[in-house]
Amino acid sequence: MKNISESSRRNFIKKMAAASAAVAVGTNMFAAENKAVYFEKLTRTPGSPNDKINLALIGAGGMGTQDVITALKVPNVKLVAVCDLYKGRLKDATTKWGADLFLTRSYREILSRKDVDAVIIATPDHWHQQISIDAMRAGKHVYCEKPMVHAITEGPAVIKAQTETGKIFQVGSQGVSSLGNEKARQLLKDGAIGQLNYAEGFWARHSPTGAWQYPIPADASLDTVDWETFISNTTKRSFDATRFFRWRNYRDYGTGMAGDLFVHLFSSLHFITNSFGPNKIYAAGGLRYWKDGREVPDVLLGTFDYPQSAAHAPFNLSLRCNFVDGTSGTTYLKLVGSEGSMDVTWDSVTLKRNKTIESDDPFYIEQMKKAGTPVSDRKRILAPEEYTFAAEKDYLGGPYDHFVNFFNAIRNGGKITEDAVFGYRAAAPALLCNDSYNQDTAILWNPENMQLVKK
């Protein structure tokens, strides 16, 4: 195991000590409820635009639309083509981005176009693998939404395509490029929470759309929806608008709570810790409330053992998600170490350092004296116990930074953090959660070799 470097740990403590001194003179900080609070603004310097990049969107629903809006904020990027299986989405695309867009139902027509440099793949999960591979083999750079693949068996072929084509391939867990994740990674490296022992993540939702009961357009029919193509790589069924528009609820197309939500936290956690992932995965849960014919649970609890690796000591992770609670909480990722904890979002990190309590217990004082530790009655200025690192107000956010990283890599031949290997290592424990839940058994995984382990 690589220990946290002593010098960076000392630097961190020195920096925080300077911050404590600032508390005493009232700069940079403010006191609230007797707690010293440290506040640091996180900033990003804008890069310079380079060559023009022509972009195409495959899958123009909720996230595809959002991705294009974000991508077009990056200078010198142009949307030239859109593909979708539902006519209504193609019509919406021309309303948003202009009548001169090339529109099609067939992603292969997009891939054969010479004027397309890069594609965003924002289809339901069961199409990610094939379109990604076909796109890279057709010479396109790919931004593929998370989870990278729909089944554990599908990852290696994407990695192979990326390696063989040398194309830029980035998975869409945007948090990985955010200031918040970057700061957490630096703080962990600097020893701010000591050795990581435990991590946890949580979501609670209750609204119908939060629970994937999306509206079904009134004109949904075999005329407006290319159903045959939608199911062409999975179980054959007759047209079902609910399955098409609420695909997340069905196992043939979606990846449940784990593939939809846990995967974001795996991506962030692996980025912050440099981890390859867990070696033991167990999930439990059930369908408790949204009994609308869905095939996936609305309460899911996952536990994960992270083995010792070159980057970290062993630790445990617990992830919870429910669509039955409208009263509390929201997404969070917490890392707990031997000296404190960090709450991490894309825009901020709240660091809490364990406070050493001075004891007046005579036995304790005696033991301290015996150990040669000076014990004084005099009150001290205590170090701050809570530090907030928050992005500046005009920060464009993790999603924007993620596209900047994607386009920079295309323009400058740079490296992508969330490439196919990273994307598979984040998707795998999420997909194995579903396998664990469905088979009611713990699953063993070798995160470094990216292979299942026989029990």
Ligand SMILES: NC(=O)c1ccc[n+]([C@@H]2O[C@H](COP(=O)([O-])OP(=O)(O)OC[C@H]3O[C@@H](n4cnc5c(N)ncnc54)[C@H](O)[C@@H]3O)[C@@H](O)[C@H]2O)c1
């Ligand atoms: N990164 C994030 O924060 C985030 C957030 C939401 C969704 N997502 C991911 O984005 C993807 C899309 O999710 P969504 O919420 O936008 O779903 P959506 O249903 O709103 O959109 C999917 C679109 O893909 C189209 N489509 C289906 N099969 C297709 C095919 N073979 N070729 C072309 N178009 C096809 C559908 O007609 C639909 O318009 C999913 O993989 C999801 O996990 C990521």
